Amino acid sequence: MTILDEAKKLRALIESMAENLDDEQAEQNPSVFPKWEIGVEYKKDFKLRYNDVTYKVLQDHTSQEDWTPDVAVSLFAKVHYDPQDEWPEWEQPTAENPYMKGDKVTFEGEHYISLIDNNVWSPSAYSQGWEKQNVETID
Numbered sequence: 630m631t632i633l634d635e636a637k638k639l640r641a642l643i644e645s646m647a648e649n650l651d652d653e654q655a656e657q658n659p660s661v662f663p664k665w666e667i668g669v670e671y672k673k674d675f676k677l678r679y680n681d682v683t684y685k686v687l688q689d690h691t692s693q694e695d696w697t698p699d700v701a702v703s704l705f706a707k708v709h710y711d712p713q714d715e716w717p718e719w720e721q722p723t724a725e726n727p728y729m730k731g732d733k734v735t736f737e738g739e740h741y742i743s744l745i746d747n748n749v750w751s752p753s754a755y756s757q758g759w760e761k762q763n764v765e766t767i768d
Contacts, residue, residue, distance in 0.1 A: 648676065655708045659683050667694050676708060683708040687725040716740050722749050 647661040655662070655676055665679040668691065675686040679698040684705040690696070698705035706726035719734040719741075728734065728748040734741050736752045740762040752759040 648674070650676070655683050665692065665698055667692050671704075679705075685726075687723070719751060721751070724749060 643661050644663050647655075647658070650658065650661075659678055659681075662676050662678045662683060665677050665684070670689075670691050671677070671686045672689050673686055677684055677686070677698070682698070684698040685708050687704055687706055690704055696704055702721070702723050703725065706723070707720070716733050716735045719736040722728060724747070727746070728743040730743055730746045730748075732743045732748070734743070734752075736759075739752075741752045741759040742762060743758060744760055745758050748755075748758045750758055752761070
């Protein structure tokens with residue numbers, strides 16, 4: 630067996646074990662996930678990389694050229710974990726990856742905390758679902 634064959638075998642083992650990582654571990658070790666490819670059968674909860682961002686598969690599907698992780702929000706959700714970013718920028722979630730009660734976001738330069746579970750609305754669309762925080766606004 631050549632070194633290249635051994636490296637490929639080891640890479641496959643690393644990728645299979647990476648599926649057990651939680652979101653924090655996934656963001657701290659992005660290189661262990663395979664890159665997104667066209668024509669691959671992806672299973673729910675599988676993690677992968679696309680344009681240097683880690684994504685989790687939301688439902689089983691076979692990838693297509695026009696279903697890239699950055700645009701197919703019903704198929705993929707970004708894996709978010711950045712302990713340095715207490716107030717990440719709000720992104721439109723889907724029913725598969727909503728904000729939960731207590732999640733913190735920055736929306737239009739202001740800080741908000743979700744008051745409800747399964748929150749898929751922006752603070753401007755559903756103000757009852759968010760509590761604006763009296764903290765210094767962002768430039």
